[in-house]
Structure formats: C-alpha cells, structure tokens
Amino acid sequence: MSHAGHRDDLLRVEDLTTRFYTEEGQVNAVESVSFDVRDNEILGIVGESGSGKSVTALSAIDLVDSPGKITGGEVWLRDAELAGEFRGDKPEAVDGDFVDLRQLPTGVRRALRGPKFSMIFQDPMSSFNPSLTVGEQIAEAVEVQRRASANPRSTRSRTQGYGLGKLLVDSVVPGRKYTSDESHERAIELLDQVGIPDPVERADEYPHQFSGGMLQRAMVAQALAGEPDVLFADEPTTALDVTIQAQILDLLRDIQQEQGMSVVLITHDLGVIARMCDRVGVMYAGEVVERGSLEAVFDDPTHPYTQGLLGSIPDVDDPAPRLEPIEGNVPNLLDSEMPDRCYFADRCPKAMEACLEHPEERAVEGDRRHTARCVLADDEYDPERALDESQFEGGDGE
Amino acid sequence: MSFDVETDEVEYEGSLVEVEDLEKYYYENDTLFDRVLGREPTAVRAVDGVSFEVQEGETLGLVGESGCGKSTTSETLLGLREATGGSVRFKGRDVFRMTGSERTEFRQDAQIVFQDPFSSLDPRMTVGEIVTEGLRIHGLAGGEERTERAKDLLERVGLSARHADRYPHEFSGGQRQRIGIARALALDPEFVVLDEPVSALDVSVQAQVLNLLEDLQEEFGLTYLFVAHDLSVVRHISDRVAVMYLGKVVETGPVDEIFENPQHPYTQALLDSVPRASVEEYGRRGGTLEGDVPSPRNPPPGCRFHTRCPHARDACTKELPPDYDTGERHEAACFRVDADHEYWESEPLPHASETGEGTSVGGGIADSSD
Incomplete structure (x- = not known):
C-alpha cells in the first residue's frame, strides 16, 4: 500500500465499503469510499438523504451495527505510538507512522473512540438519555476517559446499566456512584466552554429542560470530553432553526481552532459546507463522486451531479427565474437494482456511451487534489457519443 | 384539462x-x-x-x-x-x-x-x-x-x-x-x-x-x-x-425589498444567518443573534423580539411597536423606523450592542489558511 498523500494527513480512508443485509436484500450503503482528513481542517461530506454519508462516518470509526457490516477497505490513522506498538506483531497493519485500524483488535479500536475520534449527531433530543441529568451524562463521558487513561487497555464504559438491577443494588450498597466529583467539575467546565450560561445550574437539569440549540451545545461538550483529534459531526444543525444553526456553526469553528482538532462535517446543506469547510467530498449512491478543495468543487465542479446539486438550490441573494433541478429520483441502494454502469447515468444530462462502464475515480485535468468519479474528469462531453434512453436496460425511472 | x-x-x-x-x-x-x-x-x-x-x-x-x-x-x-x-x-x-x-x-x-x-x-x-x-x-x-x-x-x-x-x-x-x-x-x-x-x-x-x-x-x-x-x-x-x-x-413587503432592504432587526438577523452556497461564504460568522426564542406561554412585554435584538433599548420593553410604513407596501414593526420616536432617547438594554448600526448582510472572508 503506497501512501502518496498529503504530509498533514491525520486519517486516510481507502476503499471503505459497507453493506447492510436486510430483508429486502443487500444494500450497498457505502461503496469503495476514499477520503483523507488533515490536521486542523474541516472536511465536508455533502449528499442527499440515502447517499451514504452518515454510514461513511460510522464506518470510519467502526460504529456500524448489525445488519450492517464493513466488508472492505482500510482506515489509516497517524499515531506513532500505536504504530510502534504493532510494528512487530502486525507489520502489514503499519506503514510509517500510520496504522490500519481495520486490522487492529477490537479492544484497541474501541479505546480510540474518545481520545482520537468523537461524534455528534443530528438530533440532540434523541441522543441524550431523558432520565439522567445533562451534567451526569457529560461527566460519564469524562469518567470513561479518565479510567481509560489510568488503565489504557480496559475501557469498559459502565459496568452496569440503568435498569431495575442497578436501582436495587444502589439501594442496598449506597455510594456506588460511577462518576467522580472531578468528572462532574470537568463536565461543568466543558458546558461553560461550549457557551452554556449558568453551567453549574444547567448541569443538574434534564435534557427536556434544554432547548434544541442548548442541547446541541451539550452534545458538543460531551464529544469534547476525550479531547478527540477528529470530530465527526453528522448533520449537527439540521434539526435547528437558522439563527441557532449559525450559533452552533460559529461554536464548532471556535472549538476546532482552540483545540486544534480536525472536523468531518456531514451535511446536506451546501451553504453550511461553504461556510465551514476547507475541502469537500460529494456523495451520491454510496460513492464519493467528487472531492477537492472548496474552490475546486464549488467554482469548477466536474461531475454533473455536483453541477446539478449546485444548480438546484435557490440563491437567497440573486434568485434565478427558474431552477434547474436534476431529473428523476435518488436511487435506492439495493444490490440487485444497482446497475454496472455509472450510478448517475440515468439522471445525467451528459451521459455518454462510456458511462455504461462503471467509472473509476480520476484526477480532474491532471490535478490530483481534485478528483471525480466521472469520465468527464479527463474527457469533454460529446453529443455524438451521447447515451440515449434505450440503452438503459429495464430502468423505468420509478 | x-x-x-x-x-x-x-x-x-x-x-x-x-x-x-x-x-x-x-x-x-x-x-x-x-x-x-x-x-x-x-x-x-x-x-x-x-x-x-x-x-x-x-x-x-x-x-x-x-x-x-x-x-x-x-x-x-x-x-x-x-x-x-x-x-x-x-x-x-x-x-x-x-x-x-x-x-x-x-x-x-x-x-x-x-x-x-x-x-x-x-x-x-x-x-x-x-x-x-x-x-x-x-x-x-x-x-x-x-x-x-x-x-x-x-x-x-x-x-x-x-x-x-x-x-x-x-x-x-x-x-x-x-x-x-x-x-x-x-x-x-x-x-x-x-x-x-x-x-x-x-x-x-x-x-x-x-x-x-x-x-x-x-x-x-x-x-x-x-x-x-x-x-x-x-x-x-x-x-x-x-x-x-x-x-x-414583524415585517411585510415585496420580496426584493425584504431581502435587499430589510428594516426589522429580526429580518436582518435571519438573512445574516443563512449560509450561502458559494466560496465567498467561507469563514463568515453568522451568529448575530444570541439566545433562544422565548416561550409563547409567557411572551416578553413590548416588542417580542427585544430579548434577542442587538438594537434593543428600554423603550422596546414598554410598548409594542406598531407597523410603520417604510416604503411602497413595505411595513416593519420596529421603532427604529421612526426617526422621532422616544426609542432613540432611551437606554440600550444590557445585552444590546452600543453601535446600533445595521448588521451587514454578505460575506467577510476570514483567514483562509493554506
């Protein structure tokens, strides 16, 4: 495996593939996705619903649950310490300072969640436990990290749950509190850091007493508990109003700069991408169809899907008289219905005969920092070679 | 048909x-x-x-x-x-x-x-x-x-x-x-x-x-x-x-007026918050409004927006602003439209900025590090 990547790379994801085995059949949620995350940057992943952007993030940090399964690919993390540790035992999993997390034992991967990776989710209301105070839940995240750093290889989060058994044991053996006072104090510090007023009082409140924006701040605080190197933010502002969204985006940028961490920001909103991200990957039907710097992707989009996406959104400052939507619908990702050709060909205004073959990721006009999974990356559209409807077998566009 | x-x-x-x-x-x-x-x-x-x-x-x-x-x-x-x-x-x-x-x-x-x-x-x-x-x-x-x-x-x-x-x-x-x-x-x-x-x-x-x-x-x-x-x-x-x-x-008017010449601070803040899908948007801070919308169970007295408004003054807490004409079929419910209103004489509220000038819509480009 050669890594001719950027010298600031912190995480390199290569050909990551995730399948879901459902009753209807195999779903190809993530299809050979590659991207890299550099030090101190915000990488955006944009796509419509069902494009696989959330599952991509979950796959990168190994959080895919049954019926899903990561079936292939490599996740290289730069960590000199880990690399040293595994150089002897698993030379194939080490490359310079990088280790391939997919080849490491589950326990080691698990220990990385928190100090290396962390994640915040779209819906803060359903991501918190309604029966525990916000402070307790953040303190728990802190406590897990403290115990882990005291004893790196045993990161059992809690030894018991919150059920009836715990209640009974607690009433018989009082004082078996999981979180320590130090963790609670740290939780209050974190709440203060994410801009929650009166953090001491708010820490003792329950999630339903928080507004959506405040709770999203609390989730950021929880994610910061392990001082992660990479924060995955999955649609962090989609459930929020636009004025609150602006506050949370400002907060994310401030935190990113203060902590010197990297953020992978997943969203469907091109405006959010433009405001926040240094580099962008565009996803369609489980694949990254185009990636590059913000300028390259927004000002010089190569893939017709990227062009279509940019053309579909009304401009708030300069409204066009008519929108130019992408025809048709987002495909479903059932393996049995995925064609061998380019997945976008049936909606693509520039489909050519060459598109009947599934395209590889290519450098756009020789620029390796800007790639597209499209024949147009190094070819001009030629109406002579255009694909006509009859060449799509069995697709009735439903 | x-x-x-x-x-x-x-x-x-x-x-x-x-x-x-x-x-x-x-x-x-x-x-x-x-x-x-x-x-x-x-x-x-x-x-x-x-x-x-x-x-x-x-x-x-x-x-x-x-x-x-x-x-x-x-x-x-x-x-x-x-x-x-x-x-x-x-x-x-x-x-x-x-x-x-x-x-x-x-x-x-x-x-x-x-x-x-x-x-x-x-x-x-x-x-x-x-x-x-x-x-x-x-x-x-x-x-x-x-x-x-x-x-x-x-x-x-x-x-x-x-x-x-x-x-x-x-x-x-x-x-x-x-x-x-x-x-x-x-x-x-x-x-x-x-x-x-x-x-x-x-x-x-x-x-x-x-x-x-x-x-x-x-x-x-x-x-x-x-x-x-x-x-x-x-x-x-x-x-x-x-x-x-x-x-x-809080404000009504023809679409271009509202978007290009918003009069109410809430409309201005809303427009400022929207992320634009263009490269100029990079690094722009949009969080001009602080706090959350108050509960409609107990709405604030006077202007409903005064708890978050960057231009709020004491007068805004006392009286509900009427709809002022600000142009062709354009109305805004804000005292700032009325140059003679006692608003201008009253004290700014603690959370409001002293400058009191309209927030700018559009992008300031922050440091774009390489």
Whole structure:
C-alpha cells in the first residue's frame, strides 16, 4: 500500500465499503469510499438523504451495527505510538507512522473512540438519555476517559446499566456512584466552554429542560470530553432553526481552532459546507463522486451531479427565474437494482456511451487534489457519443 | 384539462384573502378538573394578532422559525382550526361566519398542501382515491369521470396515469408531494396554502417541486400562501413576504425589498444567518443573534423580539411597536423606523450592542489558511 498523500494527513480512508443485509436484500450503503482528513481542517461530506454519508462516518470509526457490516477497505490513522506498538506483531497493519485500524483488535479500536475520534449527531433530543441529568451524562463521558487513561487497555464504559438491577443494588450498597466529583467539575467546565450560561445550574437539569440549540451545545461538550483529534459531526444543525444553526456553526469553528482538532462535517446543506469547510467530498449512491478543495468543487465542479446539486438550490441573494433541478429520483441502494454502469447515468444530462462502464475515480485535468468519479474528469462531453434512453436496460425511472 | 366546478363569480373589493388581527390561543390547565382545583388556565399565544392580505394571483411567503405560529396561522385562516379572535375575509366574505353553501364553496376554493408527504396521505387508499376524494365528498363527479379526472391530475403533476391504482407507500417523498398537490388541485381551487411543501424533500427533488408549483400557478391562475422556514426558497417563489416572530408579523413587503432592504432587526438577523452556497461564504460568522426564542406561554412585554435584538433599548420593553410604513407596501414593526420616536432617547438594554448600526448582510472572508 503506497501512501502518496498529503504530509498533514491525520486519517486516510481507502476503499471503505459497507453493506447492510436486510430483508429486502443487500444494500450497498457505502461503496469503495476514499477520503483523507488533515490536521486542523474541516472536511465536508455533502449528499442527499440515502447517499451514504452518515454510514461513511460510522464506518470510519467502526460504529456500524448489525445488519450492517464493513466488508472492505482500510482506515489509516497517524499515531506513532500505536504504530510502534504493532510494528512487530502486525507489520502489514503499519506503514510509517500510520496504522490500519481495520486490522487492529477490537479492544484497541474501541479505546480510540474518545481520545482520537468523537461524534455528534443530528438530533440532540434523541441522543441524550431523558432520565439522567445533562451534567451526569457529560461527566460519564469524562469518567470513561479518565479510567481509560489510568488503565489504557480496559475501557469498559459502565459496568452496569440503568435498569431495575442497578436501582436495587444502589439501594442496598449506597455510594456506588460511577462518576467522580472531578468528572462532574470537568463536565461543568466543558458546558461553560461550549457557551452554556449558568453551567453549574444547567448541569443538574434534564435534557427536556434544554432547548434544541442548548442541547446541541451539550452534545458538543460531551464529544469534547476525550479531547478527540477528529470530530465527526453528522448533520449537527439540521434539526435547528437558522439563527441557532449559525450559533452552533460559529461554536464548532471556535472549538476546532482552540483545540486544534480536525472536523468531518456531514451535511446536506451546501451553504453550511461553504461556510465551514476547507475541502469537500460529494456523495451520491454510496460513492464519493467528487472531492477537492472548496474552490475546486464549488467554482469548477466536474461531475454533473455536483453541477446539478449546485444548480438546484435557490440563491437567497440573486434568485434565478427558474431552477434547474436534476431529473428523476435518488436511487435506492439495493444490490440487485444497482446497475454496472455509472450510478448517475440515468439522471445525467451528459451521459455518454462510456458511462455504461462503471467509472473509476480520476484526477480532474491532471490535478490530483481534485478528483471525480466521472469520465468527464479527463474527457469533454460529446453529443455524438451521447447515451440515449434505450440503452438503459429495464430502468423505468420509478 | 379543464374541469369546471360551477361557482358563482362574486364581485368583491380588496384582496382575495384578508387576514385581520387573527388570534389563536391554546389553553393549558383548562379542564374541568383544573377549574375545580381553581387553577387559572394559561394561554399559549401561538398566533397573536396577525394581519396580512394575499392578492389574487400572487404568492405571499410566510416565513419564520419553528414555533413562530406560521403553520397555525395558515391552518386557522382556512378554518381548519377555530380562531380565538380576528377575522379572515375570502373574496370579501367572512370565512368564520360562512354557513351552508357558502362554506361548501369556500372549501372548494381554498385548498392546502401539507408539509409531511408521509403522514398526510392515507396509506389504505389508492392514489386515485386520494386525489379525487374531494370530488367524491362534494359530489362533483362519479364513476368513470372521476377515474379520468384522477388520471388527468396525476399526469399534470408529473406522475403517470397508471399510478392511480397504486398505494402511497410505493412512492418516494417527492412523488408523494406531487400526489398531495394533485389532491389540492382536484377541486379547481383559487387559493392554495402550501405549508412547508418542500422542506421534507432533498434539494434536487425540491427544485422539481418548486418548478411544478410555479407552472401550476401560471396555468390555473392560482394564488399561493407559501409557508416556509427556508429563506432561499421563499425568495425564489414569493412575490411578497411576511416575516413572523413569536406569533406576530414583524415585517411585510415585496420580496426584493425584504431581502435587499430589510428594516426589522429580526429580518436582518435571519438573512445574516443563512449560509450561502458559494466560496465567498467561507469563514463568515453568522451568529448575530444570541439566545433562544422565548416561550409563547409567557411572551416578553413590548416588542417580542427585544430579548434577542442587538438594537434593543428600554423603550422596546414598554410598548409594542406598531407597523410603520417604510416604503411602497413595505411595513416593519420596529421603532427604529421612526426617526422621532422616544426609542432613540432611551437606554440600550444590557445585552444590546452600543453601535446600533445595521448588521451587514454578505460575506467577510476570514483567514483562509493554506
């Protein structure tokens, strides 16, 4: 495996593939996705619903649950310490300072969640436990990290749950509190850091007493508990109003700069991408169809899907008289219905005969920092070679 | 495809829809049990004195954040919810006092398309039945004629006639929203309320539906009330815009005026918050408003916006600002419009910035590190 990547790379994801085995059949949620995350940057992943952007993030940090399964690919993390540790035992999993997390034992991967990776989710209301105070839940995240750093290889989060058994044991053996006072104090510090007023009082409140924006701040605080190197933010502002969204985006940028961490920001909103991200990957039907710097992707989009996406959104400052939507619908990702050709060909205004073959990721006009999974990356559209409807077998566009 | 529902054309003066001081309160602690215990009912003022008008053939965009009362306003003005106060006139006639045939006619003339295409279609009815249910209820067409009409409608909204025998679960979100639109058109309405019709859709599908709505408006001469929280969509589709905050309309005006020359600080802040999809947006900070929207159970006195307004002064807490004329059919409920108001003499509130100048819309580009 050669890594001719950027010298600031912190995480390199290569050909990551995730399948879901459902009753209807195999779903190809993530299809050979590659991207890299550099030090101190915000990488955006944009796509419509069902494009696989959330599952991509979950796959990168190994959080895919049954019926899903990561079936292939490599996740290289730069960590000199880990690399040293595994150089002897698993030379194939080490490359310079990088280790391939997919080849490491589950326990080691698990220990990385928190100090290396962390994640915040779209819906803060359903991501918190309604029966525990916000402070307790953040303190728990802190406590897990403290115990882990005291004893790196045993990161059992809690030894018991919150059920009836715990209640009974607690009433018989009082004082078996999981979180320590130090963790609670740290939780209050974190709440203060994410801009929650009166953090001491708010820490003792329950999630339903928080507004959506405040709770999203609390989730950021929880994610910061392990001082992660990479924060995955999955649609962090989609459930929020636009004025609150602006506050949370400002907060994310401030935190990113203060902590010197990297953020992978997943969203469907091109405006959010433009405001926040240094580099962008565009996803369609489980694949990254185009990636590059913000300028390259927004000002010089190569893939017709990227062009279509940019053309579909009304401009708030300069409204066009008519929108130019992408025809048709987002495909479903059932393996049995995925064609061998380019997945976008049936909606693509520039489909050519060459598109009947599934395209590889290519450098756009020789620029390796800007790639597209499209024949147009190094070819001009030629109406002579255009694909006509009859060449799509069995697709009735439903 | 034309299908004339017989209506008596009536002459009326003014706008097609005139909403005046519309109020919709919900009461909590208002059960018999609460009264026995002597509890005072508390009012949740979802819509608190809203006035606007919609002229024939235009699209009025009603915009605001969640909980500002925009959906309640649209449902109340159609009579789907009982108003607590105020009046709505449709073609000059009071909607809340209509009876008998007048009311039946209003229910044909005014239709609604709901936000969620998944919960607003009956899963046990075929698409054909859903689309023509209005015709059946109003006894306007039967048998063959109704089937034909269903097919016409489906084709008009970009589906195909053979979809009529299928069920809603077989369709994607965008297609379902088209079914909802076909249903609203079945009775040849004049006025259609579109309650967040595209906010559940992906952007590429959203653009298709917006284009369809514009085509239908032109073809059938429809008047739209377009309720939405997405400012770019509102700018795209509206002729005039009304901005709501906490149960009140704070600013109304022609679309270009509202977006290029906003007068109310809330409108300015909303516009400032929207992330633009262009490279110039990079690094711009949009968080000009602090805090959250207050609860409509206990709205702040005076101007509803003073708790978050960057220009709030003492005067704003005392008195509710009236609607000031700020130009051609452009009104804003803010004392700052009135150069002689005592607002200018009063003390700024602690949270408000001293500078007091309008927030800039558009991008400052921050450090773009390599």
